[in-house]
Amino acid sequence: MKVFKFGGTSVGSIENIANVKNIINDGQKKIVVLSAMSGTTNQLVDIANNIKENALNQAVDKVNKLHDVYFETIDKLIVNGALNADVKTYVSGVFNLLLESTYKPFSEVLENNIVAQGELLSTFMVNAYLNQEGIRSALLPALNFMRIDKAKEPDMAYIKANFKKVFDAANESEIYITQGFICLDDNDDVSNLQRGGSDYTATIIGAAIKAEEVQIWTDIDGMHNNDPRHVENTKPISNLSFDEAAELAYFGAKILHPQTVTPVREDCIPVRLKNTMDPEAYGTLISDETSENGVKAIAAKDAITAIKIKSGRMLQAHGFLRKVFEIFEVYETSIDMITTSEVAVSLTIDDDKNLDKILAELETFSSVEVDKNQSIVCLVGHSIVNHQETYKLFQILQDVKIRMISYGGSRNNISLLINSKDKINTLQKLNDYLFELVTL
Ligand code: ADP
Ligand code: ASP
Ligand code: MG
Numbered sequence: 001m002k003v004f005k006f007g008g009t010s011v012g013s014i015e016n017i018a019n020v021k022n023i024i025n026d027g028q029k030k031i032v033v034l035s036a037m038s039g040t041t042n043q044l045v046d047i048a049n050n051i052k053e054n055a056l057n058q059a060v061d062k063v064n065k066l067h068d069v070y071f072e073t074i075d076k077l078i079v080n081g082a083l084n085a086d087v088k089t090y091v092s093g094v095f096n097l098l099l100e101s102t103y104k105p106f107s108e109v110l111e112n113n114i115v116a117q118g119e120l121l122s123t124f125m126v127n128a129y130l131n132q133e134g135i136r137s138a139l140l141p142a143l144n145f146m147r148i149d150k151a152k153e154p155d156m157a158y159i160k161a162n163f164k165k166v167f168d169a170a171n172e173s174e175i176y177i178t179q180g181f182i183c184l185d186d187n188d189d190v191s192n193l194q195r196g197g198s199d200y201t202a203t204i205i206g207a208a209i210k211a212e213e214v215q216i217w218t219d220i221d222g223m224h225n226n227d228p229r230h231v232e233n234t235k236p237i238s239n240l241s242f243d244e245a246a247e248l249a250y251f252g253a254k255i256l257h258p259q260t261v262t263p264v265r266e267d268c269i270p271v272r273l274k275n276t277m278d279p280e281a282y283g284t285l286i287s288d289e290t291s292e293n294g295v296k297a298i299a300a301k302d303a304i305t306a307i308k309i310k311s312g313r314m315l316q317a318h319g320f321l322r323k324v325f326e327i328f329e330v331y332e333t334s335i336d337m338i339t340t341s342e343v344a345v346s347l348t349i350d351d352d353k354n355l356d357k358i359l360a361e362l363e364t365f366s367s368v369e370v371d372k373n374q375s376i377v378c379l380v381g382h383s384i385v386n387h388q389e390t391y392k393l394f395q396i397l398q399d400v401k402i403r404m405i406s407y408g409g410s411r412n413n414i415s416l417l418i419n420s421k422d423k424i425n426t427l428q429k430l431n432d433y434l435f436e437l438v439t440l
Contacts, residue, residue, distance in 0.1 A: 001029055001030060001031060001209060001211055001212060002028070002030050002031075002211055002212050002213045002214070002215060003030070003031045003032075003033060003202050003203075003205050003206045003209075003211045003213075003214045003215070004023070004024060004030055004031070004032045004033070004202075004214075004215045004217060005032075005033040005034075005035075005180060005198055005199060005201070005202035005214070005215065005216045005217065006020050006032070006033070006034050006035065006217045006218075006276060007035045007038075007198065007199075007216075007217065007218045007219065007276075008035045008036060008037060008038030008039070008040075008041070009038045009218070009219040009276070010035075010217050010218065010219065010276040011034055011035060011036075011037050011038075011122050011126060012037045012038035012039070014073070014076050014077055016276060016277070017077060017126060017129060019276050019277065019279070020126070020217070020276060021129070021130060021133055021135070022279075023217065023276065023279055024135075024175055025135055025174075025175075027174075028174075029173075029174055029175075029176075030174075030175060030176070031140070031176050031178065031205055031209070031211075032175055032176065032177045032178070033177075033178055033179070033180045033198055033201050033202045033205065034119065034122050034123050034126060034177060034178075034179065034180060034198070035118075035119065035122065035180050035181065035198040036118025036119050036121065036122050036181070037073075037118065037121070037122050040066070040118035040121070040122070041115060041118045041181075041195070043062060043066050044098075044114050044115045044117060044118055045115060046062060047059050047062050047063060047098065047101075047102075047114055048106075048110070048111040048114045048115060050062065051101060051102055051104075051106050051110070051111075051114075052106040052111070056102050059102045060099065060102050063095060063098045063099055063102070066095075066098075067095045070091055070095075070121065071088070071091070073125075074087050074088060074091065074125065077125060077129050078125070078128055078129060078132060079132070080132045083128045083131065083132050086128065087124060087125055087128045090124050091121060091124070091125075094117050094120060094121055097113075097117070098114060098117065101113070101114055109189045109190065112189065112190045112191050112192060113190045115192060116143075116179075116181075116182040116190050116192065118181075119142070119179035119180055119181050119182050119198070120179060120182075122179075123139060123177050123178065123179050124139070126177060127139050127177045130175060130177075135174060135175060136171075136172075136173040136174045136175070137173050137174065137175035137176070137177055138170040138171045138173040138175070138176055138177070139170075139176075139177050139178070140163075140166050140167060140170055140176050140177065140178040141166065141178070141179070142178045142179040142180075142182050142183065142201065143179075143182060143183070143184055143190065144162060144165075144166045145158075145159055145162035145163040145165070145166050146159060146182065146183035146184065146201065146204070147159060147162075147183055147184045147185070147186075148183050148184070148185055148186070148191060148193070149186050150186045152185075154183075154193075154200075154204045154263065155186075156204075156207070156208065156263075159204060159205075159208050160208045163205065163208050163209065178201070178205070179201075180197065180198020180199075180200075180201040180202065181193055181197040181198045181201060183201075193257070193259075194257070196254070196256075196257040197257055198257075199216055199256050199257040199260040200257045200259050200260055200263075202214050202216060202260075203260050203261065203262070203263045203264045203269075203271065204263045206263065206264050206269050206271075207263035207264050207266075207267060207269065210267060210269070211269055212269075213269065213270050213271070213272060214264060214269060214270070214271045214272070215271075215272045215273075215274055216256070216260075216271060216272070216273050216274070217274045217275070217276045218255060218273065218274075218275065218276065219275065219276065219277060220236075220255065220275055221236045221274075221275040221278055221281035221282075221283055222236040222237065222238075222273045222274070222275070222281070222282070222283035222284030223236065223237050223240060223245070223248065223253060223255055223256070223273055223284040223286075223297065224236055224237065224255075224297070225237055225296065225297045225298065225431070225435055226297065226298045226299075226427055226430070226431045226435070227252075227253070227254070227298075227299065227300060227427060229254075230300075230423070230424045230427055230428075231424075231427050231428050231431050232428070232431075233431065233435075233436060234431070235435070236281070236282070236283065236284060237284055237296055237297055238282055238284060238285065239284070239285050239286075239287070239289060239291055240284055240285070240286045240287075240291075240296070240297075241286070241287070241288065241289065241290045241291065241382065241412075242261050242264075242265040242268075242286060242287070242288060243410070243412050244296060244297070244380050244381065244382065244412055245260075245261050245271070245286040246261040246262070246265070247378065247380045247410070247412055247413045248297055248299045248378070248380050249261060250301075251299045251300070251301050251376055251378035251380075251413075251415065252299040252300045252301030252302070252376070252378065253297070253299040255273065256273075261286065265288075268287070268288045270285060270286060270287040271285075271286040271287075272284070272285050272286070273285075273286070290382050291382055292382065293381065293382050293383045293384065293386065293387045294381050294382070294384060294387050294389060295379050295380070295381040295384050295387070295389075295390075295434050296380055296381035296382070297379075297380050297381070298377065298378065298379050298380070298427060298430050298431065298434075299377075299378050299380070300375050300376065300377045300378070300423055300427060301336075301350065301375065301376045301378070302375050302420055302423070303350060303373075303420075304336070304348050304349070304350055304374040304375060304376055304417065304420075305348065305349050305350070305352045305355065305370060305371070305372050305374065306346060306347070306348050306370070306371040306374050306403060306404065306417060307346070307347055307348070307349070307358075307359075307362075307368060307369070307370055308344055308345075308346045308368065308369040308370075308371075309324060309344060309345050309346075309347075309362055309366045309367075309368055310343055310344040310366055310367045310368075310369075311343070311344075311365060311366035311367070312343070320345075321340070321345065323365070324345060324347075324362070327358055327361045327362060328349070328358065330361075331354035331357055331358050332354070333349050333351055333353075333354055333358060334349070334351070335347045335348065335349060336348045336349065336350060336376060336415075337376060337404055337406045337415055337417060338406070339404050339405070339406065346403075346404050348374065348376065348404070348417060352372075355370075371403065371419075373419065373420045373421070374403060374417055374418065374419060374420060375417070375418055375419070375420045375422075375423045376415050376416070376417055377415070377416045377417075377418060377423065377426055377427065377430070378413060378414070378415045378416075379393070379413070379414045379415075379416075379430070379434075380412055380413055381412060382411075382412060383411045383412065384411070384412060384413070384414060385407060385408050385411050385412075385414065386411065390414070392433070393414070396429060396430060396433045396434075397416070397426065397429070397430075400416075400418060400422055400425070400426050400429070401418065401419065401422065402416050402417065402418055403417040403418060403419070404416070404417035405417070
C-alpha cells in the first residue's frame, strides 16, 4: 500500500480539494495523510499566543473569524444536506472547544490541543466530501496510534501495533484518511511533530506499514535546486538519494520537514514529491540510488546563533570539548556546525531557548562571543567534497564574509555560516555560477 500526504495548500481551497480527490481516486487502496488547510495552523498558534498573553478579546475575535471562514467553505464543499449538517455539528464542536480554551489558564498542553484542531478539521471535512462524491473513505484518528516518546522521537513499536488496530477496526474502504502533524506524547497528552510535521507523519506511517512508496503532494513540482522563495531560475531535481534529501531537509529546504527521510531510509522506501496543481510533472524521487557527483542543490537555514568559546586552557587540554558538549546536552540543545582551532571552538545552534543558561555555564571556564541572525548555507550533492569543480566555491564567494565553514563532515555536504543579511545574495550567486554556468 502507498501513503499519500497532502499539504496545506493542497487542502486549502475547494478547487485544490477537488484536485486531491482526482489524484487519490485511482482504484488503489491507500493511506492519505492531510495537513490543516493553509493558514489555519498559523491562526491557531496566534490564538494560543493571545491566550498566553491574556489578550483574550483578540483570541475570541480570531476564533470567530476562523469559524466564519470554515462555515463558508463547508457550504461550498459539502452540498449534500445530511453530510453538510454532520460536518457542521463536528466543526461547531471544535470552535466551541476553541472558545472554551480562551477561559482556561495557559499551558503547553492547552496550546497543543488548540494547534491540533487544524488537522482534525481538514480530515473530517475531506472525508465527508469524498463520501459525498461516492468514494469509500474512512477516518483513522491519528491520536489513537501516533505517539512520541520522552526524547520526542516516534515510538515505532507503539505506532506499528496501534496503527494496525485502528486500521483493522475501520470500515472497509478505498481511502483511509488520517491527520498529519498531531500525536500523543509519553504522558498521553496531545502534542505534535513540530511545524511542517505532516511530512514526518507520512513517512512514520510508511515505515510502520512498510509501504510500497510515500508520496508527498505539495504546491511545487518537487525539490528545487535552490530556494524558489528567494532565488530566480530554480529547477526541480528529478532524483535524490536518501542522504542528499536528508541533508537538504535538515538544512532548511522548507518543502520537507527536517526528519522526513529518517523513518524510511533504513527500509529504502522511496519518497516521491509531487505537485497537486500539476500532477503530470515528474517531481522528485528520493531513493537509495546515488547519482553523479557534484553540487545538486543549495538550501539555507535561518535564525542560527553562532557561539565562539575561547579558552587559554584549551591548548592541548583533553576533555575540553567534552566539557563544552556536556553543557549543550544538559540543556537539550543540538549543535549543527562546529569548527575548532588551537585556542577556540566555534559552533552553531538553531534553538536558543536555553542560550542564557548555556552561556552562564560556558563562562565559568572560557570567554564566549555570541553572534545572532546567522544563516547556514548548505551545498548538497553526491561526493561533492571530492568533486573537481568544488574549489571554485571560494572564487564564487570571494566577496561574501564567511563566518565558519564545514567541509568533509560528510562527503555530501559543505556548509557555510554567513550573516543572514547576506543570504539572498549568496544563494543567488551560487545559483548563477553553479547551475546557470555563468562564468567567473
Ligand atoms: P506543504 O504545505 O504542502 O507542506 P510547504 O509550504 O511546507 O508545503 O513546502 C512547499 C514550499 O517549500 C514551496 O512552495 C516552496 O516555496 C518552499 N521551498 C523552499 N525551498 C524549496 C526547495 N528547495 N524546493 C522546493 N520548494 C522549496
Ligand atoms: N499544519 C502543520 C503546520 O502548518 C503541519 C503541516 O502542515 O505539515 O505546521
Ligand atoms: Mg510542509
